Amino acid sequence: MILIDRDSPHRDDVHLLLSEHLADMFATSPAESVHALDPAALAGPDISFWTAREGGALLGCGALKVLKPVPGQAASAELKSMRTSAQARGRGVATLVLLHILADARANSLERVYLETGTEDYFAPARRLYARHGFTDCPPFADYRPDPNSVFMELQL
Known part of the structure; x- marks a missing residue:
């Protein structure tokens, strides 16, 4: 059983x-x-960090960073550091972690979740995962700027 x-x-x-x-x-x-954030940044006070484990073995991780409030805009957060271990790929771990994080975002009354990922072919599986779960392309958010190497996506909760 996979526990997150x-x-x-x-x-x-x-x-x-x-x-x-x-x-x-x-x-x-x-x-x-x-x-991508390093472990020290992922331990910050505005970030929640989760792992997926089976029998104690690490299968993957993901984080949610609450974004600074912007007057007139919905409470939002950014998905960070989604990663599945090489030996766990293809088992649905990323989907389980993503769904868990989105449930937490809803439980905490967030109204929108954003993410940034790459444009390279390496990132195609991630883009497909996010699109399957309702994320759509959006302009840069928070402190991001337009970047030909970045895809920005959002999900209204």
Whole structure:
């Protein structure tokens, strides 16, 4: 049984998965277009971080960063650091983590979830996952600027 629960990005196995994530981001995108967070940033007070585990083995992770309120706009957050371990890919782990995070966002009265991902073929499975769950393309949000290496997406909850 796969269990998804809040966790620390500083745990050794999580740190390793996040290091692989960052390495892949820098290998597939120009440095100025990499917006992945390191474990220290993922432990910040405005971020909730979850892992998916089976029998204690780490299968994946994801985070939700609450965005600064903007007068006249809905309460929103950004999906961050979605990652599935290589041995768990194809098992639906990313879908389970995403659905868990979206349920938490709804429970916390957030009205919109945004994300940024890459344009390269490497990111095509992620873009398909998000589109399957209702995310649509949108303009840059928060502090992001237009970037030919980035796709911005949103989901109204």
